[in-house]
Structures are given as C-alpha cells and as structure tokens.
Amino acid sequence: MMLDRGRRILEIEVSKPKSIPTTLRRIWYYFKGRRIFIWFMLLLAIFSAWAQVTAPDLIGQTVDCYLTPYAQGQIAGQDGSAQPASDNCWYTDDNENLSRSETVRGVRGIILLLILIFVGSSLATGLQFYSMRWAGAHALRDLRVDIFKHVHRMSLSYYSKNEAGDVMSRITNDMDTLQQAISFALVQVIRGGLLMLWLIYAMFSKNVPFALISMAMVPFMLLATVWLSNQARRAFRKARREIGEVNADLQENIAGVREAQAFTREDENIARFRMSNAANRDANIRAVAYTSALAPTLEAMGYISIMIVGGVGGILMLREQDIGGTILSLGLLITFISYAQQFNQPIQLIATLWTNVQSAIAGAERIFEFLDIQPDVQDKPDAHDLPEISGRVELCDVHMHYNENEPVLRGVNLTAEPGQTVAIVGPTGAGKTTIINLLPRFWDVNAGVVLIDGIDVRDVTRDSLRRQIGIVLQDTFLFSDTVMNNIRYGRPDASDEDVIAAAKLAHADTFIERLPEGYDTVLGERGSGLSQGQRQLLSIARAALANPRLLILDEATSSVDTRTERLIQQALEKLLTGRTSFVIAHRLSTIRNADQVYVINDGEIVEVGTHTDLLEAQGFYYDLYMSQFRRDIPEPSSNGRRAETITAK
Numbered sequence: 001m002m003l004d005r006g007r008r009i010l011e012i013e014v015s016k017p018k019s020i021p022t023t024l025r026r027i028w029y030y031f032k033g034r035r036i037f038i039w040f041m042l043l044l045a046i047f048s049a050w051a052q053v054t055a056p057d058l059i060g061q062t063v064d065c066y067l068t069p070y071a072q073g074q075i076a077g078q079d080g081s082a083q084p085a086s087d088n089c090w091y092t093d094d095n096e097n098l099s100r101s102e103t104v105r106g107v108r109g110i111i112l113l114l115i116l117i118f119v120g121s122s123l124a125t126g127l128q129f130y131s132m133r134w135a136g137a138h139a140l141r142d143l144r145v146d147i148f149k150h151v152h153r154m155s156l157s158y159y160s161k162n163e164a165g166d167v168m169s170r171i172t173n174d175m176d177t178l179q180q181a182i183s184f185a186l187v188q189v190i191r192g193g194l195l196m197l198w199l200i201y202a203m204f205s206k207n208v209p210f211a212l213i214s215m216a217m218v219p220f221m222l223l224a225t226v227w228l229s230n231q232a233r234r235a236f237r238k239a240r241r242e243i244g245e246v247n248a249d250l251q252e253n254i255a256g257v258r259e260a261q262a263f264t265r266e267d268e269n270i271a272r273f274r275m276s277n278a279a280n281r282d283a284n285i286r287a288v289a290y291t292s293a294l295a296p297t298l299e300a301m302g303y304i305s306i307m308i309v310g311g312v313g314g315i316l317m318l319r320e321q322d323i324g325g326t327i328l329s330l331g332l333l334i335t336f337i338s339y340a341q342q343f344n345q346p347i348q349l350i351a352t353l354w355t356n357v358q359s360a361i362a363g364a365e366r367i368f369e370f371l372d373i374q375p376d377v378q379d380k381p382d383a384h385d386l387p388e389i390s391g392r393v394e395l396c397d398v399h400m401h402y403n404e405n406e407p408v409l410r411g412v413n414l415t416a417e418p419g420q421t422v423a424i425v426g427p428t429g430a431g432k433t434t435i436i437n438l439l440p441r442f443w444d445v446n447a448g449v450v451l452i453d454g455i456d457v458r459d460v461t462r463d464s465l466r467r468q469i470g471i472v473l474q475d476t477f478l479f480s481d482t483v484m485n486n487i488r489y490g491r492p493d494a495s496d497e498d499v500i501a502a503a504k505l506a507h508a509d510t511f512i513e514r515l516p517e518g519y520d521t522v523l524g525e526r527g528s529g530l531s532q533g534q535r536q537l538l539s540i541a542r543a544a545l546a547n548p549r550l551l552i553l554d555e556a557t558s559s560v561d562t563r564t565e566r567l568i569q570q571a572l573e574k575l576l577t578g579r580t581s582f583v584i585a586h587r588l589s590t591i592r593n594a595d596q597v598y599v600i601n602d603g604e605i606v607e608v609g610t611h612t613d614l615l616e617a618q619g620f621y622y623d624l625y626m627s628q629f630r631r632d633i634p635e636p637s638s639n640g641r642r643a644e645t646i647t648a649k
Helices: 004-014 020-029 035-075 100-153 156-161 164-206 208-214 218-255 257-262 266-318 330-372 432-438 462-466 483-490 496-505 509-513 532-546 562-576 588-592 611-617 620-628
Strands: 393-403 406-416 421-425 447-452 469-472 550-554 580-584 596-601 604-609
Touching (some): 020 330, 035 100, 035 164, 035 330, 100 164, 100 330, 164 330, 208 266, 208 330, 218 257, 218 330, 257 266, 266 330, 393 432, 406 432, 406 604, 432 550, 469 532, 496 509, 496 532, 532 562, 596 611, 604 611, 604 620
Parallel strands (some): 421 580, 421 596, 550 580
Antiparallel strands (some): 393 406, 393 447
C-alpha cells in the first residue's frame, strides 16, 4: 500500500515513549510567566481539601457533643440537660451540662459553619478550574506556535518519509487531548491527591489503629489502579498512533480524490480506510475496556472498605472496647465512615481521570517527539547572511543520495556565470530536480560543494539565501487567499501597482480581470477553479514580483498552450535579463535560448554545450532531442562550434 513505508517509520518513532516525569517537565516549561496561577490553583485546592475533611469532623462532633448527650438525657427522663460525651468538643467545655436551648444553638452554629465551608469550597473549586484553564490555554497556544514553527523548519526529507496527516493529527487531536487533560482532568487529579493526603493525616491524628483498619483496602486499590492504568496507557498510546494513521489516510485520499475517481479506485480506498479505521476502533475499545473496568473495581473495593469500617467500628462501639486508648464513640465512627467514603472517592476519581491524563501524556509524547526531530538542513552556529549576489553558481564534484547505496548525483560539476541561462536536461530520474533543490538548500550535498559567488551555501543562513532565489515549479501551489496576496506572497510589502505590473509581465492580467472580483477574488484550496496553466502564470508573476537574483524554472511552461508559452517566453526574456537562471524543460523553445545546456544521465553530466552545438555532436542530447522533438528539427548551424562531450565515468 501507499502508506506502508510511512507507517513503518511512524511505528519506530512512537515505540520509544519518554518517561512521564520528563513529559510533565516539558509541559511545565510552557507555563513560564503564568505559574502564579498554578500556585494559586494549588492553594485553592488545599482549601477545598481542608473543607472536605473538616465537614465530616464537624458532623461527628455534632453527634458526640450535642445530639448524643441530649438524646441520652431525654431517655433517662432528665430535664433535657446533659454533659457532652466526647473529649473532642471544641465548641463546649468538657464539664458543661448543656441545656436544650444550648444544644439547639450549638447545632445551628455548626450547620451555619458547614454552609459557609461548602459555599467557600464551591467558589474555590470554580476558581481552580478557571485559573488552570486560563493558564493552560495560554501555555498550549505557545506550544501550538512552536509546533507550527517547527513544521516550517523541518527539511523536505522529513515530509518525503512521513505523512502530512500524521503531523496534522499531532497538532489537532493530540493537542485537544492535552488541553482537555490540563483544563479538567489534571485539576481533579491534583484535588484528589491533596484530599487523600489530608484525609490520611486526619485519620491518623484521631486514631492510628482505626485509621489502619479504615485503609485496609487501599493497597489492593492501588495495585488495581497501577495495573489497569498501565494497560490503559499502552492502549491509549496505540490509539493515538492509530488516529494519526486514520488522519493521514483521510488527508491523502482527499488530496487524491480525482485520481481515485479517474482510476475507479474508490472501492479499494474505502476498503483500506475501513481497515485503518477498524484498527483505530479496536485500539480505542481496548483503552476504554481498561478505563471502564477501573471505576467499578475501585467502587466495589470502596464499598468493602466502608463495610469494614462500619462493621469493625460498630462491634467495638457496642462492646465499649478500647482501641488505641480510646473508646470509639458514635460520632467518631460516623466521621471515620465519612473519611473512608471520601478516601475511596479520590482514588476512584484519580484512577478514572488518570487514564485521561495518560492519554494526554501519550499525545504529548508524540508532540515532543516531533519537536525533537532535528532538520537535516540547518544553519551553522556561525552562519552569516548572504550579501547581495551577482549570480555566479558552481557545483563542484557534488555527490547526493536520498537513501544509502542509491546515489542520485555522482561527481556533478556545473558552472553558471552571472546573467546566464542554464538548461538542465535529461531523462526522467536522471537528477535534474535534485540539482536545483541543492541551490536553495532544500537538501544538502553528501559530498562536494555548492558555491554562489564563491560562497559555500552551507556557510550562510537559509533565509538570506532563499530571499535571493525565485522558484517557479511545475506543480504550482496557491493559497486560499486573494489573487493579489498570492502574487504578493514572496514580497509582502509590495504595492498593488507592483503586483499588477508583475501580473502583466507574466501575461496573467487578462484572465485575472475576468475573475468575479478581479485581483480581490479569493481562490479555493490550492487554486481550485483555475486551470493548471493559469496557476503557473500566477506563479511566474509571484517570482517576477519577488525580483530574485537567481531564478529557477522547473518545467514552468509545461501546462500552457503554445500561444501562452510564447507570451511567457517573451515575459521571461525580460525577467531573466541580468539574472542567473536554471531551467528544467523539455520544450525546444526554452532549451534553444539557453546559454549553456547541461545534459545529465544517471546522476552524471554527460554533455555540455549550446543547443546547436549539442545537436551537431549527435551524442546523448541528440538522441534525447530526436525522441522528443522529432517533428520540429532545425538544421544545425554550419558555423556553430562543436559541443563539449563528457564521457560519464
């Protein structure tokens, strides 16, 4: 299949997960300048945990300090006054007998305090989520910007081996998963963790033996959480990979829908998409299975824990048996039952949401894996800007390969003087496009050197190099923007008059004026609605407006009719004046006007000369010419000089 090679590469990348602490530290880096909101959120979480622990304690004290002694006094037939039965009443004196009115007043005060605590806790919870979402939104915005910058910094070699859909999945799906975790799941996990710590402290401060009994099921809950979470993490990582492949498959098929319809490949493509989509479904089902199993498992263990606390505590209280030096009271038992219930809730919450956090971490790993990929073509630390060039270009003993043991260029030597037009011709796959890709450093040579005005292109910054090079490709890319902005793309500060002048130079103004909004017409994706020839005219206008010192034309007139080609040639004669230009073309008119023609075959220059000289030599170029231009063969000039023929080694 078309995607197999790319998918194998992606499998290798994703199979190397980073540690969770490392990934979290890298996420934390993007909160710089906004970490005060995180600390504020933590303070609010501490207050919420305190409130949730204090509420059961107040309820237990209400029972022991007010309700139980009052009820005992009523049962004994007394006047309604009674002494508090607990030594943990910080609302009354230990030896004070409470009247009925004092009991009501005390209960009312505790209820009011509980209301204030619950309201304050609710406000704190709302502020926690707002603080985290605000800081998270800004941090993830910075992360998206870094990814987008990295997309533009990556070398062409990366995109030739990997799928654009997978990169898009990292920017969209993985980022969305990370945003959801930071905005909601992570806050809940932090709140749950702080609550667990506070509950442990509260239980052990009240009664150590009974606290240990209350936590009897915790080791089993932690074991279940760790095992199921690890399984879920692996499943979520696989699910993130599978959704990346689904997006890559979808993007490729949308881009190639015309070819699919032309070759009636709809059914095969649908079948292939079903397979990738089914793999994504299975990975998600597996992840959800572990996630779904975690909550009921912990819930069942939580009920067992409550049963243990209630059963053991009830027996001890009825027998008035001492535990840890304390006779267990009804209020203390109620407090511990509440603690056990609350302790189980954060464990369940953390375990459930931790799988979401795990999924987000798996997505973050994929994001940082992409950011960690170093471009093959980079500026040297001491690279300097390329000064304005005159346009002398030399390729000296250049060797180039994309894959090991598969050389594309072998010892290529080429020289273009300032202002010359150099044509590069040869059969398909000979290495023509590779040569012109070396000039703007889309790729770097494996051996040899590329010089512009005697300066190695690897010693200057890529931006300063490419600003002085204009490129017109056979496959023209236009953006979903106005015609005016598409032409202005290489020179954003150009005036409207300059844009129109460039369009006229490229003979594109005629069809532009026929568009619904003229130069303000918004083009569809990749220039849909225009013919291939019209797109090429706009590309030539874009290059003309950029006013480069070095111009590269890669089959620039391959998709226009003969009449339009003549017009373009007239425009190019003006455009190429005073500029060094490299032309890859099969059409006779372009090759005939070149100052030098370099003939390349199997990665080697085999002939050099003018068009006329090469025809007279009747070598490789002559055979190539005869096969392509048999119907239009001019007579060789009798006065022309002979071509220099180079024998390939």
